[in-house]
Amino acid sequence: MAESNVKVLGTWASPFVMRVKIALHLKSVRYEDVEEDLLAPKSELLLKSNPVYKKIPVFFHAHNPICESLIILQYIDEVWTTSASSILPSDPYERSQSRFWAAYVDDKFFPALRRLLIGATEEDKKAALAEVVEGTVVLEGAFGELSKGKAFFGGDNIGFVDIALGSLLGWIEVIGKQCETKLVSEAKTPRLVQWADCFSAHEAVKDVLPDVDKLADFGLKLRAKILKALAPTN
Amino acid sequence: MAKSDAEVKVLGTWASPFVMRVRIALNIKSVAYEFLQERLWEGKSELLLKSNPVHRKVPVLIHGDDTICESLIIVQYIDEVWPSAPILPSDPHERATARFWAAYLDDKWFPSLRAIGMAEGEDSRKAAIGQVEEGLMLLEEAFGKCSQGQAFFGKDQIGYLDITFGCFLGWLRVTEKMSGIKLLNEINTPALLKWANRFCNDAAVKDVMPETEKLSEFAKMLRGRVRATPTS
Numbered sequence: 001m002a003e004s005n006v007k008v009l010g011t012w013a014s015p016f017v018m019r020v021k022i023a024l025h026l027k028s029v030r031y032e033d034v035e036e037d038l039l040a041p042k043s044e045l046l047l048k049s050n051p052v053y054k055k056i057p058v059f060f061h062a063h064n065p066i067c068e069s070l071i072i073l074q075y076i077d078e079v080w081t082t083s084a085s086s087i088l089p090s091d092p093y094e095r096s097q098s099r100f101w102a103a104y105v106d107d108k109f110f111p112a113l114r115r116l117l118i119g120a121t122e123e124d125k126k127a128a129l130a131e132v133v134e135g136t137v138v139l140e141g142a143f144g145e146l147s148k149g150k151a152f153f154g155g156d157n158i159g160f161v162d163i164a165l166g167s168l169l170g171w172i173e174v175i176g177k178q179c180e181t182k183l184v185s186e187a188k189t190p191r192l193v194q195w196a197d198c199f200s201a202h203e204a205v206k207d208v209l210p211d212v213d214k215l216a217d218f219g220l221k222l223r224a225k226i227l228k229a230l231a232p233t234n
Numbered sequence: 235m236a237k238s239d240a241e242v243k244v245l246g247t248w249a250s251p252f253v254m255r256v257r258i259a260l261n262i263k264s265v266a267y268e269f270l271q272e273r274l275w276e277g278k279s280e281l282l283l284k285s286n287p288v289h290r291k292v293p294v295l296i297h298g299d300d301t302i303c304e305s306l307i308i309v310q311y312i313d314e315v316w317p318s319a320p321i322l323p324s325d326p327h328e329r330a331t332a333r334f335w336a337a338y339l340d341d342k343w344f345p346s347l348r349a350i351g352m353a354e355g356e357d358s359r360k361a362a363i364g365q366v367e368e369g370l371m372l373l374e375e376a377f378g379k380c381s382q383g384q385a386f387f388g389k390d391q392i393g394y395l396d397i398t399f400g401c402f403l404g405w406l407r408v409t410e411k412m413s414g415i416k417l418l419n420e421i422n423t424p425a426l427l428k429w430a431n432r433f434c435n436d437a438a439v440k441d442v443m444p445e446t447e448k449l450s451e452f453a454k455m456l457r458g459r460v461r462a463t464p465t466s
Contacts, residue, residue, distance in 0.1 A: 052338060052372065064327055071333045078326040092314035093300050099307045104288065138288065 006031040007060035009045060011038050013218050015167035016069040017057040018208050022163050023073050023087060025204035027080040039221055070102055073163065088160050094146075101142050101153070102164035109135040110168065117175050117219065118226050125179065132183055139165065140189040147191075151198045158202055166199040170209060174216045238315050240298030242267040245282055247274060249452050251344075251401035252305040253293040254442050258397050259309045261438035263316040306336055309397060322394045328380070332387070335376050336398040343369040344402055350409050351453070359413075366409075366417055373399065374423045381425075385432055392436055400433040407446040408453050 008024070008031050010017030024031050036046055036056050049058045049065035058065050059072040061079065066072050077087040088095050112131035119125035146153045146161060153161035169184075176183040184192050200209060242260065244267050246253030260267050272279055272292055285294045285301040295302045295311065302308050313321040322329050346365040353359040380387040380395060387395035410417050418427045434443055 061327075066327070066330045066334075068334055068337060071330050071337065074333070075326050075330040078329065092311050093297075093302070095314065096302045096307050096311040099310065100302075100304055103304060103307065 005060065005062045007034055008032070009034045009036055009049065009058040009060070010056040011036050012210055013038065013215060013222075014056055015171060018167040018170075018210075019069045019163050020057045020059055020072050020076070021208045022158070022167065022204050023076045025208070026085045026087065026158070027076060027082070028085075029076070029080055039225060070106065070160075070164065073160065085157070086159075087154075087163070089154070097146060098153070098160040101139075101146065101161045104138070104142075105161070105164045105168070109139065109165075113168065113171065113175060116179065117171070118223050120227060129179060129181065133188065136184055136189045136192060140192050143191050143195060147195075152195065158199065158204065162195075162199055166196070166205065169196055169200060170212060170215050171219070173212050174219050177212075177216065178219070237298065241296075243270055243296040244268070245270045245272065245279075245285065245294040245296065246292040247272050248444055249404075249449060250292055251405060252291075254401040254404075255305045255397050256293045256295055256308050256312070257442045258392075258401070258438050259312040259321060261442070262319050262321060262392070263312060264319075265312070265316055306340070306398065309394065313394075319391070320393075321388070321397065323388065331376075331380060332394045335373070335380075335387075335395050338369075338372075339398050339402065343373070344405075347402065347405060347409055350413060351457070363413065363415060363417075367422065370417060370423050370426065374426050377425050377429060381429075386429065392433060392438065396429075396433055400430070400439065403430055403434060404444050404446060404449050405453075408450045411446065411450055412453070 006024070006029060008017065008020050010020065010033075012035070021031075021033075034045070036043055038056075042054055046056065046058065047054055049060070050056075050067045053067060055067070057069055057072065058067055059075070060066075061075075066075050073087055088098055109132070112128055112135055116125060116128035116132055119128050142161070143153060148155065150156050152158050153165070158166070172183050184196060186193050199205060242265055244253065244256050244260070246256070246269065248271065257267075257269070270281070272282060278290055282292065282294065283290060285296060286292075286303045289303060291303070293303075293305055293308060295308045297311075297315070302311050309321060323332060343366070346362055346369060349362040350359060350366060353362050376395075377387060381389060384390050386392050387399070392400070406417060418430055420427060433439060
């Protein structure tokens with residue numbers, strides 16, 4: 001299905017952009033991919049279409065920009081409705097659970113992961129690592145509750161929470177290598193380990209997974225850029 | 235028994251804007267509920283710790299055997315279980331816009347409002363006030379676009395964004411009182427100023443919006459306790 005006026009402004013390295021692409025793949029919606037260079041100054045298009053946050057992804061549908069990845073996901077789910085590829089469940093209580101855990105990923109888990117990546121001191125990194133590992137254990141529990149014995153948080157097919165957490169797998173691997181620890185480990189989170197493999201192999205996911213070495217290299221450059229911006233100036 | 239007939243309880247406190255959102259949503263849907271008040275100075279209750287083990291925060295909605303946490307998630311749940319008198323708009327683009335500004339209010343605007351009260355030093359205070367005022371200008375513009383000339387963000391009735399923002403009005407007024415600055419005013423935010431009065435007088439809101447005086451006293455008490463708490 002060729003959809004005119006569907007565009008994604010983003011970057012190959014961003015997990016938030018990846019979420020949007022996975023959702024579009026699930027719905028078989030074709031789109032134009034516009035790449036923003038995260039290491040260069042922000043583009044006109046970005047500043048104009050997301051003046052409040054100036055961040056990617058920005059999703060364009062019929063020239064209207066929509067920002068914030070989880071909001072974009074819900075928009076996509078509501079516009080392209082085929083029950084076969086529903087991203088959120090249909091039951092209100094299950095929907096609330098999916099929203100709760102996706103919010104947990106963004107509000108608690110991801111910030112800890114980010115602190116682990118850019119941690120300037122050993123102490124910072126140690127604290128962040130403890131938080132990240134604790135987060136994975138909590139998410140292992142959530143997986144048990146939501147999946148009900150099936151392969152994904154969304155049950156038989158990938159859903160809202162799978163996309164929210166799964167999009168971070170590349171960075172989880174890169175940051176883990178940096179710390180010389182498996183952040184999602186067999187010992188503490190065996191179900192998540194299995195889930196990660198299933199998610200990464202999924203039709204709608206495998207072509208947007210970033211190459212881990214390329215991401216690691218990018219991670220170093222991004223960390224340097226962030227630390228430079230945070231450094232006190234005389 | 236239909237799910238929508240099961241017993242509804244709200245675990246919360248009278249001062250919390252987040253709890254207020256849930257109560258307003260239930261009022262809009264004419265759903266009766268039991269309000270279980272957390273006694274803040276006695277530590278978190280068993281029920282709270284059991285029903286929200288991840289965040290240990292109010293509000294919590296208990297509906298039959300299910301518990302739902304996080305105010306905006308609860309409001310959407312309520313909207314979906316009781317579909318009459320809709321809270322979110324029906325158009326996907328309008329829904330995305332409402333969600334965007336609701337997230338902005340929670341993630342950026344309210345923290346900057348709180349920062350005014352906690353600012354140490356005149357420079358920090360001025361910076362925090364500047365941020366809040368900038369945010370209000372953005373929201374004034376958003377109001378124009380969302381309301382399309384009608385009374386509320388939700389057009390002719392209060393909706394998702396009205397509830398999200400409106401519940402912060404109590405704390406906004408306390409901040410105005412304590413700082414001596416009219417953050418919502420005729421010059422910068424004329425439309426929001428009028429909207430605020432309409433919101434507070436709405437039937438679904440009136441009885442759950444705390445009086446500014448009472449909230450002000452509570453804020454002073456909170457500040458006293460925070461300052462008294464020794465930090466190692």
